[in-house]
Amino acid sequence: MNLVWLVNRLRSMSPAEVVWRVREQALRRLAKGRLDRWGRYEPSGSRAPQLPGLLASVQRAEPQLRSAIQAAAERILSGHFSALGVTWPKLCWDGGFPANVWRLDPVTGKNWPGADTFTFDIGYRHAKDYGDIKYAWEYQRLQFLQPVAAHYALTKDGRALAFIEAAIESWFAHNPPYHGIGWNSGIELALRSISLLIVSSCCEADLSLDTQSRIRRILVSHLAWMRRFPSGYSSANNHLIAECAAEFLVALCMPELPISALTLEKAGRTLELEADKQILRDGVGAEQSPTYGAFTAEFLLLCAEMARRANRPLDGNVDKSLARFAKFISWVTLPDATTPQIGDDDEGRVITLTEGENCYPASVSACIWGYLGMEPEGVVPARNTLRDAIFSSQDAGGALPKGVRVFEAGGYSVFRGEIANRNAFLLFDHGPLGYLSIAAHGHADALAWILCLNDQPVLVDPGTYLYHSGGPWRDWFRGTAAHNTLRLGARDQSIISGPFNWSHKANARLLDWAGDGKPDFEASHDGYLEQFGVVHRRRLIIGPSSIRVKDRLVGERMPPLVEMSYQLAPNLRARIEDNAVLVWAEDDQLLRITFPDSGSLSIAEGEGPDRGGWVSRKFGTKTPAPRIIWTTTNFPAEAATEFHML
Incomplete structure (x- = not known):
C-alpha cells in the first residue's frame, strides 16, 4: 500500500x-478461507429471478429500438467489445470464454491477478504496471450481456442464449467468491448483479438449470458481500446508492431468501434518504458532475420503477428528487441533447447497449419524465437505448428553457438567450468542489465558466481522460490550469492528494446576481486564502453583444504570478492580435477576446501534462485543443476581460 x-x-x-x-x-x-467458496451460497428455490414486467417492456420495443438492440447484440456476438475509448481483442467464444478475458487490461495487454489471489490482497490503486483497473472492471460488469439478452427476448436467437450461458459459466468458474479483481469494489458487484437480473428476466426458464443456479448463487453471494462491506462515511457517494439499489432489486426478485424482507426495508430506506442527499434541493447532483448525477438517478429510477410494479412503491421523496434532477438537466442540455462536461465522467451506465452514449443525462431525464407521466422539459434524445424500452421514455421534448436560472445549492448560474444574434448558452460554476470529505469526482474549477454559441461548444471543460493509471494526466485534467478560471502562483485552488482525494478544498459561493432575469452574476472562492492571503472574486456581465468578466483578488498581498486560462473546443482555432485573441471555427469568426494590458498572452495546444491544451471528450482519449493563457506578475485592482461576439 x-x-x-x-x-x-x-x-x-x-x-x-x-x-x-x-x-x-x-x-x-x-x-479469507471462510467465505470464499461457492458452497456457502446455496440459494433456496429454483426459479429464475425476475424484475417485474421487464420482459414485457422489452418485447414492446418499437421497430427502431429493436433494430438498435439487434445491432448491438450482433456486434457482441461477433466477438467485438469496446468501452472507455478502447477496443478489446476479438473474442472467439465458441469453445467457451477463456479464463483471462476477465483479467485482461486491453491497453497494456497484461492480466490482473485471478482466482488464485484473495481479492483484498490486490493493491489495484497503486498497481500501475497492470494498467487502469477500470478497463478490467468494465468487462466484469457483464453489461455486454444486456443487449444480447434483450435480443434473445425479441428473437429467441439460439446463438444469444449460447453466448449468455458460456459467459456466465466462465465467469462463475474463474471468479470464485473473494478471489480476483471482480470482488474488490461494491459498485462492481452491484452493476454485475443488475446485469444478471436483466439477463434472467429476459431469458427466464429458457436458461439451462445449471445457468439459473449459477445466476442465483452469484446474486446470493453478491448480496452477502454488499451487506457485509457497505460504502460508508467519506465513500458514501454513488457507490452507496449502487450497492443499495442492487440489494433492493435482488431482494425484490428473490423474496424466498431469508434476508429479503429485511434487506428490502433497509435498502429501500437508505435509497429514500440518499435520494435527498445526493440530488440537491435544486436538482444538481451532489458530486458536481451531470453524468454522475445521471448515474445516481438511473439507479434510483430503476428501483422506483420496479418497486412500483411490485406494488411496494418507494417513498414519494424519491420521485421528487428524480423530478428535480430532470428539471436541472433541462437547463443544461443543448439542442442536440448533449450536456457540457463538468467534473468527472467515467461513462458509467446502469442499463446499456454497451455502445457510446453522448446524451446520457438527457436520456435518463427522458426516462424520468416517462416514469413520472409528465411532459418533458427541454430536449430529449432519440429513443435508441435499452433504457428507453424498460422505462417507456418520452420521445418528444419540450421547448428549450430561456433566460436566467440560478441553482444556488448546486452552485451554477445559467444563461440561455441571444448575444449579438447568436444563440448563447453560458454556465458559471460557483459550487462546492464535490461531495463528502474526499470530493472524489470534483475538479478544481471554482469560478470557471462554459460557453456555447449557436449550439456549438466554445469555452469548454477539459473532461476526465483517466482515473487510476492517469498519474500526472489525472492531475492535469482536474487541476485549475485546465479550467476557465484563474490560477495563482502555479498552484491549484484545491490541493490534490490522490486520484480521488483532496487535502484542501476551495469554498465557492454566489455573492450576488441581478435578479429579474438579468444575466449579471458575482461569486468568490477562498482557495488561495491560506496560500496567498487573497480571495478570488469574479463577476460575469452578459450584454447585448459581449460578455464582460471582471476578476479581483481581495487581500493584503498579491501572489507572485497570476494565470488566466480559457480552454477552447478542439475544432476551434485562435490567433493573438496585440492584447486580444481572435477565435474562429472554419470560416466563422466567433469571438474577439480582449485581455488587460498588464499581462502577456500565449496559446498552448497539446504538449505535456504540466501545461498544454487538451480536451478529453471520452474516457481514455484526449485531443489537443487551443488553450489561451494570460499571465501577469502585476495583477491590477480589477482585471476586465471582454468577449466580443463577431
Missing part, C-alpha cells in the same frame, strides 16, 4: 470513520 496515499486518505476521515475502517479491514481478513 502506498504510504502517502494512506496518510492523505486518513486525513479525510473522522475518528468514527477510522474505527469503522479498522472494523472493515478485520471483516475482510476474516472472509
